[in-house]
Amino acid sequence: MIDHRLIRENPGEVEKQLQRRDPGISLQPYLELDHKRRNILQEEERLKQVRNKVSQEIAEAKRQGGDAQEKILEMQKIAGKIKELEEERRGVEKAWHKFLTELPNIPHEEVPVGTTEEDNKIISSWGEIPEFSFEPRPHWELGENLDILDIPRGGKVAGSRFVFMKGDGALLERALINFFIDYHTAHHGYQEIFPPFLANSDSMFGTGQLPKFAQDLFYCPEEELYLIPTAEVPLTNIFREEVLKNEDLPIKVCGYSACFRSEAGAHGRDTRGIIRQHQFNKVELVNFTSPKTSWEQLEVLVSEAEKILQLLELPYRKVGLCTGDLGFASAFTYDLEVWVPSSGKYREISSCTNFTDFQARRAQIRHRPAPGEKAEYAHTLNGSGLAVGRTVVAIMENFQDQEGRIHIPRVLQDYMGGKKVIGG
RNA sequence: GGAGAGAUACCCAAGUUGGCUGAAGGGGCGGGUUUGCUAAACCUGUAGUAGGGGGUUACCCCUAGCGAGGGUUCGAAUCCCUCUCUCUCCGCCA
Numbered sequence: 001m002i003d004h005r006l007i008r009e010n011p012g013e014v015e016k017q018l019q020r021r022d023p024g025i026s027l028q029p030y031l032e033l034d035h036k037r038r039n040i041l042q043e044e045e046r047l048k049q050v051r052n053k054v055s056q057e058i059a060e061a062k063r064q065g066g067d068a069q070e071k072i073l074e075m076q077k078i079a080g081k082i083k084e085l086e087e088e089r090r091g092v093e094k095a096w097h098k099f100l101t102e103l104p105n106i107p108h109e110e111v112p113v114g115t116t117e118e119d120n121k122i123i124s125s126w127g128e129i130p131e132f133s134f135e136p137r138p139h140w141e142l143g144e145n146l147d148i149l150d151i152p153r154g155g156k157v158a159g160s161r162f163v164f165m166k167g168d169g170a171l172l173e174r175a176l177i178n179f180f181i182d183y184h185t186a187h188h189g190y191q192e193i194f195p196p197f198l199a200n201s202d203s204m205f206g207t208g209q210l211p212k213f214a215q216d217l218f219y220c221p222e223e224e225l226y227l228i229p230t231a232e233v234p235l236t237n238i239f240r241e242e243v244l245k246n247e248d249l250p251i252k253v254c255g256y257s258a259c260f261r262s263e264a265g266a267h268g269r270d271t272r273g274i275i276r277q278h279q280f281n282k283v284e285l286v287n288f289t290s291p292k293t294s295w296e297q298l299e300v301l302v303s304e305a306e307k308i309l310q311l312l313e314l315p316y317r318k319v320g321l322c323t324g325d326l327g328f329a330s331a332f333t334y335d336l337e338v339w340v341p342s343s344g345k346y347r348e349i350s351s352c353t354n355f356t357d358f359q360a361r362r363a364q365i366r367h368r369p370a371p372g373e374k375a376e377y378a379h380t381l382n383g384s385g386l387a388v389g390r391t392v393v394a395i396m397e398n399f400q401d402q403e404g405r406i407h408i409p410r411v412l413q414d415y416m417g418g419k420k421v422i423g424g
Numbered sequence: 425g426g427a428g429a430g431a432u433a434c435c436c437a438a439g440u441u442g443g444c445u446g447a448a449g450g451g452g453c454g455g456g457u458u459u460g461c462u463a464a465a466c467c468u469g470u471a472g473u474a475g476g477g478g479g480u481u482a483c484c485c486c487u488a489g490c491g492a493g494g495g496u497u498c499g500a501a502u503c504c505c506u507c508u509c510u511c512u513c514c515g516c517c518a
């Protein structure tokens with residue numbers, strides 16, 4: 001959420017920045033609502049001041065055994081007027097708040113203007129794209145032949161975009177989760193968290209999924225709980241409505257979760273294989289920093305995710321998202337894209353974002369810069385470290401051999417009971 | 425799921441015949457006095473916040489706020505309704 005005072009003081013500049021995302025954004029309706037809201041508020045508060053004063057006078061008169069009937073009658077009128085103003089203000093405020101909560105974050109000045117992923121800026125590449133001396137197979141074929149992926153039965157039991165992983169496939173999935181968490185806790189200073197996989201609407205609002213993106217979430221109406229689309233939601237909301245101790249910053253937490261996404265609007269995209277599922281596994285990294293250090297911390301964060309890809313020996317590239325591809329809450333996002341032979345291109349496997357104070361303001365996550373000073377909003381960042389299902393895809397396809405076997409990266413072999421090859 | 429108890433400031437905790445209580449009293453923390461230092465004693469300060477207005481940008485004023493949201497009333501921590509959470513007992517259960 002953008003600071004509403006920033007908008008009031010600098011509407012032209014804020015609008016200009018937001019129009020880099022979408023030229024159609026106009027703050028005019030918002031400014032009108034804000035103006036209206038303040039007018040009503042001022043009159044309402046003036047009347048409340050009168051009410052408070054006269055109520056005291058009534059109390060005093062009664063205490064002395066006097067009659068206050070006249071004043072009470074007068075106050076009945078004032079009370080009615082206050083009620084009317086309150087009602088009117090509530091209506092205006094609702095629209096005002098809705099507008100404010102549906103405005104995206106202001107993109108960082110270095111985010112390139114663009115409309116699609118074609119406009120993203122390629123920053124660096126790592127590793128060699130594999131040259132196969134044979135016709136490489138897509139992961140769904142490899143998985144079926146090796147009996148480690150069962151997509152048809154996923155469809156039977158749950159529906160399309162669900163999968164069973166079997167045998168060494170299931171083991172690989174589990175090995176990756178353990179490797180990711182072990183590495184981030186041992187080498188990058190993260191505290192491991194195992195979060196709830198369902199979250200309430202306050203939490204979903206805090207990280208920015210609600211109110212605007214409800215259609216992307218799975219929801220349990222009876223309990224009023226949402227299935228989390230990423231561990232970012234519970235991990236960030238750990239400190240919702242709290243003031244963090246400055247000496248504890250940066251706070252770095254990482255956690256595994258299953259992620260649930262309805263993929264509304266993705267019909268027909270990535271229908272083969274397991275690139276795009278309703279349920280997938282991910283290890284998420286979340287940082288809480290002071291506003292002064294969040295941009296340095298983003299560089300650290302993305303390097304932590306890159307390190308995992310390097311250890312797995314997977315070829316990838318780092319891109320800076322353009323304004324059109326930038327998430328709603330993001331001020332700046334690096335995507336890490338891994339080479340996927342069956343797609344013939346790099347595919348997103350990690351997204352590392354600085355949300356500045358956008359989520360912190362929604363979730364009321366603050367820190368006190370120094371003792372006695374006013375608490376201010378912290379900055380939140382997160383990054384995938386990494387998406388597990390897509391890592392499985394990348395390993396299967398990049399490390400396949402002519403016989404359709406999968407060679408396990410060295411760092412994972414201990415996690416696979418010493419296994420070096422699947423299908424060997 | 426059934427029955428009961430509770431939620432007041434950083435913590436503990438009074439306050440429910442509605443009205444100088446925006447909140448007694450402790451503890452903690454900040455400042456001070458006595459003191460060679462520490463301890464102790466004594467004095468003193470201590471809502472944070474959100475919203476709005478003013479401003480000489482030092483600050484000042486107002487409104488809200490006693491778990492949350494509604495309601496009754498001239499006036500609500502106090503009365504009524506709904507919800508959330510915590511604790512105890514029973515039931516069920518990985």
